[in-house]
Amino acid sequence: MALNLLTLCYLIASVTFILGLKMLANPASARKGNLVAAFGMTVAIFATIFLYEDNGEKLHNYLWIFGGLVIGTVAGTIAAKKVKMTAMPEMVSLFNGMGGACAALISAAEFNHIYQLHKNLPEIPFAELATIGHYITIVAGAIIGTISYTGSIIAWGKLNGKVKDYSFKGQHIVNMIVLVLVIIASVWAYKSTIGSILLPFILVGFFAFVYGILFVMPIGGADMPVVISLLNSFTGVAAACGGFLYNNKAMLTGGILVGAAGTLLTILMCKAMNRSLTNVLIGSFGGGNKTSAAGAMKTEGNYKEISLADTAMVMSYANKVIIVPGYGLAVAQAQHICHELEKILEEKGVEVKYAIHPVAGRMPGHMNVLLAEADVSYDKLMEMEDANDEFKTTDAVLILGANDVVNPAAKSDPDSPIYGMPILEVEQAKTVIVNKRSMKPGYAGIENQLFFQPKTAMLFGDAKKVLQELCAEIKAV
Amino acid sequence: MIFVGIEVIGRVPSVLHTPLMSGANAIHGVVIIGAIIVMGKAETDDYFALGLGFLAVILGTLNVVGGFVVTDRMLEMFKKKKAP
Numbered sequence: 276m277a278l279n280l281l282t283l284c285y286l287i288a289s290v291t292f293i294l295g296l297k298m299l300a301n302p303a304s305a306r307k308g309n310l311v312a313a314f315g316m317t318v319a320i321f322a323t324i325f326l327y328e329d330n331g332e333k334l335h336n337y338l339w340i341f342g343g344l345v346i347g348t349v350a351g352t353i354a355a356k357k358v359k360m361t362a363m364p365e366m367v368s369l370f371n372g373m374g375g376a377c378a379a380l381i382s383a384a385e386f387n388h389i390y391q392l393h394k395n396l397p398e399i400p401f402a403e404l405a406t407i408g409h410y411i412t413i414v415a416g417a418i419i420g421t422i423s424y425t426g427s428i429i430a431w432g433k434l435n436g437k438v439k440d441y442s443f444k445g446q447h448i449v450n451m452i453v454l455v456l457v458i459i460a461s462v463w464a465y466k467s468t469i470g471s472i473l474l475p476f477i478l479v480g481f482f483a484f485v486y487g488i489l490f491v492m493p494i495g496g497a498d499m500p501v502v503i504s505l506l507n508s509f510t511g512v513a514a515a516c517g518g519f520l521y522n523n524k525a526m527l528t529g530g531i532l533v534g535a536a537g538t539l540l541t542i543l544m545c546k547a548m549n550r551s552l553t554n555v556l557i558g559s560f561g562g563g564n565k566t567s568a569a570g571a572m573k574t575e576g577n578y579k580e581i582s583l584a585d586t587a588m589v590m591s592y593a594n595k596v597i598i599v600p601g602y603g604l605a606v607a608q609a610q611h612i613c614h615e616l617e618k619i620l621e622e623k624g625v626e627v628k629y630a631i632h633p634v635a636g637r638m639p640g641h642m643n644v645l646l647a648e649a650d651v652s653y654d655k656l657m658e659m660e661d662a663n664d665e666f667k668t669t670d671a672v673l674i675l676g677a678n679d680v681v682n683p684a685a686k687s688d689p690d691s692p693i694y695g696m697p698i699l700e701v702e703q704a705k706t707v708i709v710n711k712r713s714m715k716p717g718y719a720g721i722e723n724q725l726f727f728q729p730k731t732a733m734l735f736g737d738a739k740k741v742l743q744e745l746c747a748e749i750k751a752v
Numbered sequence: 753m754i755f756v757g758i759e760v761i762g763r764v765p766s767v768l769h770t771p772l773m774s775g776a777n778a779i780h781g782v783v784i785i786g787a788i789i790v791m792g793k794a795e796t797d798d799y800f801a802l803g804l805g806f807l808a809v810i811l812g813t814l815n816v817v818g819g820f821v822v823t824d825r826m827l828e829m830f831k832k833k834k835a836p
Contacts, residue, residue, distance in 0.1 A: 391798065
């Protein structure tokens, strides 16, 4: 009876996951969807704790279980509540890593279970103790979970600037070799006897650990969202392995669902950037080896600077201003003052809109989240296609810390690494004012010809500081 | 299930990619169930297994709780501006 109730609970959980994810895909129901899935998760967790039976025996060690749950809940809530909106992508990556690590630990514990039961019989081949299917689920969970863990940690470090891009010649070959080593070690472990299995099994974990690092290391920051999404689906698959291991429906559903949805989301994101997944993973975009073409246009022409007073002038007397936010806005936490600027300009009768590139910032939708935080009205945000139609009739475009998403090389230079990526065609506007901290190239590591065009003017400085001063200037005009 | 996953994501406005990813991230926190089972099955004196399970439970909970809370925070902002 209890088991049936448990099955029912898992069924409920599975349904809520599917429903929740479906609702998350729609703006109107997204928040409810999240809560629905969270509810299903709670049901599944408590059902497992109180109803799960193994050969008629209930689970024990409740103290440990609840201890872990409480620590995790408190730490998770605090971390999630305190994190700044700008640091959101890092946080998601970090949580993803935790999930991966959890999956890997489960595999390790399961392996340990088999090992402990038979360790006084060192001569038995491991293959006699576990079927190949059982072993594959254990080892796959361990490998995928570990890769997801180290990969996510590196991605997290990269997003908050602690870890720099790093790539070397022949890295792809080295990566392949490490991956092959992972597989060799797994086969070796399966062929070993109980007495000699520890070393190969630890090697499996070690090589997977290294692979996770090497895999993310060369990938440029602009592609991080794609990588995180991919690692996300990895963790889903690792969770599904756990589901097979315990024949647990909720884990299976949740894991496979996220695995599939995550993969698709990854592909969607790639499409938004007009690049293929292999291209993201193999073409070391923004890595050390910049293409010669990108290097060649380095010192091309001169740029001109514009003063704050002039900027204030241009913007106050414009009919229509479009603001293009980018990562610079996010790091400077300038979303509130940006909204302020919008209000001041509107008081002066200037029409203000925002043009949001699908991959502006560090994650798709990153800018929307930020501007929403600052109360910017939803209908002021234009998607790329609409914005490109509007630039022709725009007097001034203010670019706040965006770079690659407005780089005309994506349209004109077939040798450019970002060639083919749809961009915001800001050069169609009458004047373009670019706020950046310096002339340094953006995340893709390439020069932007836009900055050298005659109608473009540079306004250097931290986005928040510049905007504050700009607001004051405009008020004085 | 794979098809359900694909069906579910089908057409999503790019605005929602981040929350969706974050929500999916929380859902794969179901691994926590495995962690609980490992923990609950472990012998009371097998400290290695207990330690592994304990760590797994903490990490899994972090994933689940943190994931849902972050997603909710993100979506909360979308909601606010919908009010006229």
